[in-house]
Amino acid sequence: MAKTILEVKNLKKYYTQSKGLFSSLRGNVGIIPAVDDVSFYIKEKETMGLVGETGCGKTTIGKTLLKLAPATSGEIIYDGTDITHLSSREFYPYRKKMQMIFQDLDAALNPKMRIRSILKEALTVHHKLSKAELKYRIDDLLEKVNLKKNKLSNFPNELSGGEKRRVGIARALAVGAQFIVADEPTSALDVSIQAQVVNLLKDLQKTLGLSYLFISHDLRIVELISHKVAVMYLGQIVEMGMAGLIANEPRHPYTDILWSSLVDKKSSEVNRSNEENKKAGGGGFDFERPLEGCRFAPRCPVYYSKNKPDICTDPSSSPTLRDIGDAHKVACHFPL
Amino acid sequence: MSNGPVLAIENLRTYFFSRSKQAFIRSVDGVTLHIEKGKTLGIVGESGSGKSVTALSTMGLISAEPGVIIGKIGLKTETVQKNLLRDLKDHVKINMSTGRIMSVYKDSLGWQKKINRLMKGIRGKEIAMIFQNPKLSMNPFSSIGKQIAESILLNTSISNRNEAKDKAIYWLEQVKMDSPRLRYYNNPYGLSGGMCQRAMIAMALSSEPSLLIADEPTTGLDATIQSKIVDLLAHLKTSFGVTTMLISHDIDVIKSLSDNVAVMYGGTVLEHGPARTILTSDYKYKHPYTAALLSSIPSQEHIREKKKLQVIEGDVLDTINIPDGCRFFERCNKVTDKIKEQCEHTEPDLREVFPGHKVRCFRFFRT
Numbered sequence: 001m002a003k004t005i006l007e008v009k010n011l012k013k014y015y016t017q018s019k020g021l022f023s024s025l026r027g028n029v030g031i032i033p034a035v036d037d038v039s040f041y042i043k044e045k046e047t048m049g050l051v052g053e054t055g056c057g058k059t060t061i062g063k064t065l066l067k068l069a070p071a072t073s074g075e076i077i078y079d080g081t082d083i084t085h086l087s088s089r090e091f092y093p094y095r096k097k098m099q100m101i102f103q104d105l106d107a108a109l110n111p112k113m114r115i116r117s118i119l120k121e122a123l124t125v126h127h128k129l130s131k132a133e134l135k136y137r138i139d140d141l142l143e144k145v146n147l148k149k150n151k152l153s154n155f156p157n158e159l160s161g162g163e164k165r166r167v168g169i170a171r172a173l174a175v176g177a178q179f180i181v182a183d184e185p186t187s188a189l190d191v192s193i194q195a196q197v198v199n200l201l202k203d204l205q206k207t208l209g210l211s212y213l214f215i216s217h218d219l220r221i222v223e224l225i226s227h228k229v230a231v232m233y234l235g236q237i238v239e240m241g242m243a244g245l246i247a248n249e250p251r252h253p254y255t256d257i258l259w260s261s262l263v264d265k266k267s268s269e270v271n272r273s274n275e276e277n278k279k280a281g282g283g284g285f286d287f288e289r290p291l292e293g294c295r296f297a298p299r300c301p302v303y304y305s306k307n308k309p310d311i312c313t314d315p316s317s318s319p320t321l322r323d324i325g326d327a328h329k330v331a332c333h334f335p336l
Numbered sequence: 337m338s339n340g341p342v343l344a345i346e347n348l349r350t351y352f353f354s355r356s357k358q359a360f361i362r363s364v365d366g367v368t369l370h371i372e373k374g375k376t377l378g379i380v381g382e383s384g385s386g387k388s389v390t391a392l393s394t395m396g397l398i399s400a401e402p403g404v405i406i407g408k409i410g411l412k413t414e415t416v417q418k419n420l421l422r423d424l425k426d427h428v429k430i431n432m433s434t435g436r437i438m439s440v441y442k443d444s445l446g447w448q449k450k451i452n453r454l455m456k457g458i459r460g461k462e463i464a465m466i467f468q469n470p471k472l473s474m475n476p477f478s479s480i481g482k483q484i485a486e487s488i489l490l491n492t493s494i495s496n497r498n499e500a501k502d503k504a505i506y507w508l509e510q511v512k513m514d515s516p517r518l519r520y521y522n523n524p525y526g527l528s529g530g531m532c533q534r535a536m537i538a539m540a541l542s543s544e545p546s547l548l549i550a551d552e553p554t555t556g557l558d559a560t561i562q563s564k565i566v567d568l569l570a571h572l573k574t575s576f577g578v579t580t581m582l583i584s585h586d587i588d589v590i591k592s593l594s595d596n597v598a599v600m601y602g603g604t605v606l607e608h609g610p611a612r613t614i615l616t617s618d619y620k621y622k623h624p625y626t627a628a629l630l631s632s633i634p635s636q637e638h639i640r641e642k643k644k645l646q647v648i649e650g651d652v653l654d655t656i657n658i659p660d661g662c663r664f665f666e667r668c669n670k671v672t673d674k675i676k677e678q679c680e681h682t683e684p685d686l687r688e689v690f691p692g693h694k695v696r697c698f699r700f701f702r703t
Binding site: 247 | 563629633638639
């Protein structure tokens with residue numbers, strides 16, 4: 001039985017938005033619940049995929065876990081220790097265990113540093129290394145991520161997208177990370193390069209025993225790389241379970257829409273007009289005025305097909321995640 | 337159908353100059369393709385393969401030097417029939433040695449003037465374009481409706497402002513924008529990415545162009561929105577019969593929308609033919625690059641068995657140092673000993689192996 005490396009309990013992250021200069025005095029502050037009551041756990045050598053539309057709070061979860069943004073409330077337990085309220089000094093030893101691969105590597109890699117210095121900085125920030133050791137470690141890292149040695153003297157802008165991504169991964173590995181938040185590691189990459197990165201991440205997991213929180217909106221990649229998947233909608237997890245189950249037998253209407261809107265799957269399906277009906281109406285959602293009750297109700301096909309049952313919009317009974325067998329959890333009053 | 341393709345690009349070369357490397361970047365290096373009337377041509381390829389530069393060259397929108405230097409872009413519609421690069425050769429002097437372009441002297445100013453004259457009445461009117469980033473391509477200080485109406489006034493016979501407004505609302509309805517009358521007054525930043533893309537499509541279609549160039553219309557959108565835009569494009573194709581050049585690196589999008597497909601790599605077309613057959617994985621007679629590209633998409637089987645993805649080793653071709661032989665040679669996994677010598681030293685030409693299906697690979701023909 002693998003041990004649980006990371007557990008998150010009732011995590012909340014609210015952003016405030018001031019409306020005008022004196023809004024805080026007037027008590028007129030907008031609250032944006034970017035992450036609203038999220039709980040999950042990740043075991044050792046396990047990958048959890050996190051999917052959802054733009055702006056549903058995926059990246060915010062990642063940032064909050066690594067304490068790059070303070071959590072509003074809730075608990076983050078890493079390897080048995082509650083790290084939610086640690087000061088930055090106390091958190092220091094954990095920082096090398098938990099790392100993030102950022103979405104936009106053009107912004108995350110210093111454009112004025114050569115790749116060698118970027119890796120050197122990451123290696124020496126937590127450990128003191130002699131020159132020989134440093135050289136050995138850098139070579140070792142390059143080998144791990146399949147990067148050519150002659151790229152070391154290049155600047156980040158001279159590398160291709162896939163190579164930059166590898167430098168990002170190497171940098172996370174340099175400090176000896178065990179848990180990695182991979183924020184959209186394959187977005188903006190071509191399919192061929194995407195495949196290289198996905199294979200690399202899988203290989204590293206096998207050889208180094210890493211755990212990933214894999215954030216992406218590319219559903220197929222998530223299904224491929226993850227052991228379990230959590231689907232987010234408007235700051236909440238609406239469905240969670242084993243990757244195969246979520247993809248093939250979704251129970252929440254939103255997950256169903258998400259997966260059936262994959263262009264490839266759809267073109268292979270014969271009954272196209274049927275798909276048409278499944279499309280979520282509207283498409284937008286408003287974080288500033290989250291709906292009472294079930295947040296997905298205005299776009300939900302089940303809600304309309306059941307003639308708008310009151311329970312869906314009742315503020316006192318917003319659906320909570322409940323187990324429906326096979327470790328499959330869904331937050332819906334009428335699971336499919 | 338018999339009256340020839342709407343757009344026929346022949347041997348187009350668009351180069352840029354890299355000051356730091358003191359060398360040419362051969363972004364588009366001998367592209368040949370054609371689009372039949374009412375059909376959709378999909379252009380796929382990795383980033384840096386020259387897809388967008390081909391589109392921009394067609395529109396005459398390349399401003400960096402030296403830009404388009406040679407080639408032929410034939411446009412043939414009901415009203416216009418001309419070579420969009422006609423007489424532009426006079427402005428370029430090319431030094432060739434052993435079949436390679438060594439240096440280019442280009443009178444950019446004269447070229448620019450001439451191309452603006454040539455493109456008058458074509459850009460926006462005969463050929464419309466949907467750009468990669470809709471939010472950046474629209475004026476942020478003006479409402480989307482006004483911008484569409486402006487393009488209608490400019491490009492169609494309508495000259496009355498109120499009529500133009502009605503027409504703009506009509507097109508917003510056509511692209512299935514919800515409450516078009518309200519959205520008419522929205523500025524681009526007030527719209528979501530998907531809606532902005534719809535407005536962009538409405539603007540492109542409002543001039544009723546003969547050719548629509550869609551440059552990555554679905555990238556950067558969520559899966560749900562992406563499939564809606566794909567549906568919209570499919571719907572517009574059936575109801576208006578727009579001839580489209582669809583550029584995307586998403587093979588699934590291309591597969592579901594295109595009749596024909598051109599696979600680009602390192603600034604040239606490696607394969608050109610019917611999309612349905614080429615992009616199905618069990619079809620054998622395709623270029624090794626296309627095959628490799630297809631196999632690196634996670635398939636249902638891959639996902640079910642959590643298999644490793646097949647990858648194309650190496651990186652995208654550096655378009656500064658283009659090798660002598662086949663451009664894909666270094667990454668190709670289907671080279672046999674018999675043709676190895678040939679692949680390494682001579683570049684194969686784009687030859688028809690089946691009617692309508694052209695491939696640039698020595699595996700299918702010998703010289």
